[in-house]
Amino acid sequence: xxxxxxxxxxxxxPEGAIASLNCTYSDRVSQSFFWxxxxxxxxxxxxxxxxxxxxxxxxxxxxQLNKASxxxxxxxxxxxxxxxxxxxxxxFMIKAAGNKLTFGGGTRVLVKP
Amino acid sequence: xxxxxxxPRHLVRRRGQEARLRCSPMKGHSHVYWYRQLPEEGLKFxxxxxxxxxxxxxxxxxxxxxxxxxxxxxxxxxxxxxxxGDSAAYFCASSRMKEYEQYFGPxxxxxxx
Numbered sequence: 001x002x003x004x005x006x007x008x009x010x011x012x013x014p015e016g017a018i019a020s021l022n023c024t025y026s027d028r029v030s031q032s033f034f035w036x037x038x039x040x041x042x043x044x045x046x047x048x049x050x051x052x053x054x055x056x057x058x059x060x061x062x063x064q065l066n067k068a069s070x071x072x073x074x075x076x077x078x079x080x081x082x083x084x085x086x087x088x089x090x091x092f093m094i095k096a097a098g099n100k101l102t103f104g105g106g107t108r109v110l111v112k113p
Numbered sequence: 114x115x116x117x118x119x120x121p122r123h124l125v126r127r128r129g130q131e132a133r134l135r136c137s138p139m140k141g142h143s144h145v146y147w148y149r150q151l152p153e154e155g156l157k158f159x160x161x162x163x164x165x166x167x168x169x170x171x172x173x174x175x176x177x178x179x180x181x182x183x184x185x186x187x188x189x190x191x192x193x194x195x196x197x198g199d200s201a202a203y204f205c206a207s208s209r210m211k212e213y214e215q216y217f218g219p220x221x222x223x224x225x226x
Contacts, residue, residue: 031212032213034214042220044156044217045217092212095171099211099212100169100171103157104155106155
């Protein structure tokens, strides 16, 4: 089992619709969770961080965290073609060698006009 | 520009040469991380450094790779005797605190011919 799992996609979404991205993680004691957006050929860009159970909203983005289910999600409302990118879920994992940020493989999102 | 800076942006090396990648963290950030992203693959942690200290190098190959973050100047990732398999994008990230949000630089794309 991968430590951080995401559906690779592509997730095809019509313009104006809601894109829903999911991420599960294996470390029950993880406390810090992040979503990054990465355009092709570019570096990851931090778009959301979440540390507590529940929802956190920032503009058109909403992150949802459920630590009991080891599940974090990202909703993109009113999706735009410019949202077409790969979205990376990242979790701070507790490891014997040292805590580190572990990334999922990413979900590719395609927003169609 | 207060962002994470990396140079060079593109680097071409012949097999057997050395590659030196530089990273200057964001202002006020003292934690530096290096990641590698192979084509069509996810981000993999390599090393975590603070000034003059390597905190965690568990993701770094045992041979040919080394990293430093001197008291003065940028962090450097050094790859000796490069091989074709080293061709990848190398990203540096920095954070203000250890398990806090990490911000990525634009990356160095290394091509080994």
